[in-house]
Amino acid sequence: MLGKSLEQIGPGSRLRLLGMDVTVTSSIDLTSEGWSWQEHQILGHAWVHWLTVEMDEGQLLCATWTERPDLVEVSPGGRKLKVDGLTFRREDDGRGTYAIRDGSDHGDYEYYDYECDDQMLSFDRYGDGPWEASLGRAVPTGQIQVIA
Numbered sequence: 001m002l003g004k005s006l007e008q009i010g011p012g013s014r015l016r017l018l019g020m021d022v023t024v025t026s027s028i029d030l031t032s033e034g035w036s037w038q039e040h041q042i043l044g045h046a047w048v049h050w051l052t053v054e055m056d057e058g059q060l061l062c063a064t065w066t067e068r069p070d071l072v073e074v075s076p077g078g079r080k081l082k083v084d085g086l087t088f089r090r091e092d093d094g095r096g097t098y099a100i101r102d103g104s105d106h107g108d109y110e111y112y113d114y115e116c117d118d119q120m121l122s123f124d125r126y127g128d129g130p131w132e133a134s135l136g137r138a139v140p141t142g143q144i145q146v147i148a
Contacts, residue, residue, distance in 0.1 A: 006053050009146060015145065016145040018143050027040045037052060065135065068083075072132075077112055088114035088115060090113070092111075092113040098126060
């Protein structure tokens with residue numbers, strides 16, 4: 001029997017991510033302007049809190065994210081933001097919908113995405129909640145294995 005692919009993972013899935021065994025604890029399905037992707041909360045990695053999985057024009061793209069609660073006072077929306085001595089430029093922004101897979105929550109969200117070289121900075125707000133900030137990096141799919 002074939003194992004799960006990255007597009008099929010969800011809560012309870014076990015992965016080997018960047019050399020560490022981790023477990024997906026929750027998953028969020030997101031859509032915006034005809035695009036859809038998944039955010040998976042990770043338990044068991046030293047610095048990765050979230051894994052994004054997205055199919056973009058037939059290519060599977062993944063990114064790891066580290067939550068940055070120290071950036072809650074930063075106001076997203078500007079063309080550039082300086083964080084950790086780096087200047088990030090806004091690459092995307094928008095609104096969409098989200099649904100947590102266990103059915104506990106769903107609604108509207110908005111986001112601002114920034115990039116600086118190979119690093120990404122994302123600000124997300126779910127419903128009327130506060131902005132959440134994360135730093136991310138693209139990760140080759142070969143660095144992620146679905147264990148179960």
